[in-house]
Amino acid sequence: MTIISIEILRVGVPFDTGGPRQGMRPGLNTNPWVVNESLMVRIETADGLEGWGEGFGHFSNPGTEAMLKDLIAPWFIGRDETDLEALMDGAHKSFFGFGRHGPCMYALSALDTALWDLRAKRAGKPLYQMLGGPAGDVSVTRYASLMRYGGDTDAVARNTDRAAGLGFPMVKLHERDMPAFMAAREAAPEGVAITLDVNCPWTVEEACGVARELKEREHVKGGFLWLEEPVWPPEDFVGLARVRREGTGISGGENVASLTEFAHAIQSGAFDIIQPSVAKMGGVSTMKEVFPMGRAAGLRVVPHSFYWGPGYVATAHIIAAQPEPEWLETAFIEYEENPHDLIDPFDPKMTLSADRPGLGFNADENLFDRYLISRNVIS
Numbered sequence: 001m002t003i004i005s006i007e008i009l010r011v012g013v014p015f016d017t018g019g020p021r022q023g024m025r026p027g028l029n030t031n032p033w034v035v036n037e038s039l040m041v042r043i044e045t046a047d048g049l050e051g052w053g054e055g056f057g058h059f060s061n062p063g064t065e066a067m068l069k070d071l072i073a074p075w076f077i078g079r080d081e082t083d084l085e086a087l088m089d090g091a092h093k094s095f096f097g098f099g100r101h102g103p104c105m106y107a108l109s110a111l112d113t114a115l116w117d118l119r120a121k122r123a124g125k126p127l128y129q130m131l132g133g134p135a136g137d138v139s140v141t142r143y144a145s146l147m148r149y150g151g152d153t154d155a156v157a158r159n160t161d162r163a164a165g166l167g168f169p170m171v172k173l174h175e176r177d178m179p180a181f182m183a184a185r186e187a188a189p190e191g192v193a194i195t196l197d198v199n200c201p202w203t204v205e206e207a208c209g210v211a212r213e214l215k216e217r218e219h220v221k222g223g224f225l226w227l228e229e230p231v232w233p234p235e236d237f238v239g240l241a242r243v244r245r246e247g248t249g250i251s252g253g254e255n256v257a258s259l260t261e262f263a264h265a266i267q268s269g270a271f272d273i274i275q276p277s278v279a280k281m282g283g284v285s286t287m288k289e290v291f292p293m294g295r296a297a298g299l300r301v302v303p304h305s306f307y308w309g310p311g312y313v314a315t316a317h318i319i320a321a322q323p324e325p326e327w328l329e330t331a332f333i334e335y336e337e338n339p340h341d342l343i344d345p346f347d348p349k350m351t352l353s354a355d356r357p358g359l360g361f362n363a364d365e366n367l368f369d370r371y372l373i374s375r376n377v378i379s
């Protein structure tokens with residue numbers, strides 16, 4: 001069926017971090033981070049069907065939005081959505097010169113996910129069933145991904161204790177120093193995994209030092225399950241493989257942009273756990289291929305999904321379709337209002353219903369209007 005319009009929406013919902021407002025990237029945020037924003041696309045076809053997708057994200061949204069609005073969404077108008085593979089292949093080959101990473105890929109990711117939503121709706125099935133998942137409803141387990149509290153050990157301990165008490169199996173920090181790491185490890189019972197996302201700050205030598213220190217703390221309630229993106233730059237796969245030899249689990253992949261690059265990362269021995277991001281690396285089409293690739297190499301695949309829109313929901317479906325479901329990253333923040341009925345940051349379980357075709361993403365139009373940052377319709 002022909003694509004007749006593509007709506008590009010940015011919606012930002014105010015939130016409370018549960019601690020100091022540090023932002024996730026020291027040095028990036030010139031203003032405090034006060035709304036959690038999603039960049040969504042809604043594809044409409046000639047027969048009135050709608051497909052939802054999400055492109056990354058947060059402070060990069062003006063770039064992704066511009067790519068979509070001025071260049072990529074117009075290319076899709078008037079094309080047939082049903083041969084998804086051919087359509088996306090044509091799009092990737094048309095736009096590769098504008099970046100196989102960053103806003104161009106984020107925009108293509110959003111449209112790919114929206115096309116999968118359409119495909120599953122046409123089949124009358126939830127996305128997880130289209131991807132080989134079980135026949136009935138499925139339950140997905142969330143993990144709590146804490147905000148950065150800038151080393152505030154009280155906030156780290158308080159929020160870790162809260163997440164553990166709510167029943168989350170894992171708590172992830174975005175801190176960078178040992179006192180904060182240990183505050184979380186001490187606050188949670190041994191059965192709750194603690195992981196450390198440091199967002200690419202260190203040289204290989206520095207990262208090796210931290211990995212050794214973490215290894216020495218294994219006796220404290222089992223220590224830490226993984227150290228995420230310890231090395232600058234994130235694509236230094238050989239350097240990451242060196243850090244990995246210190247014996248602490250190494251994860252990464254939210255800044256890996258394609259299947260080809262994942263293959264390089266895996267061949268280099270960079271990771272124990274890979275973390276593809278559906279809103280960054282090409283949408284459902286590529287994301288679903290990373291799982292078998294990781295499994296074949298003996299790696300865990302635990303996606304990145306620090307967002308709340310259709311990309312977050314798509315990640316839940318892809319997880320639910322796997323033979324051994326993994327955990328769903330969920331930002332542990334309190335929204336002024338939960339943006340839709342499939343996100344509740346304080347509930348460790350999400351249920352995907354077999355009766356909701358596609359993503360089952362029910363947009364709350366009133367809420368989107370209330371928190372609207374921008375809306376563009378390309379037709």
Ligand SMILES: [Mg+2]
Nearest residue numbers: 197228254304
């Ligand atoms: Mg991360």
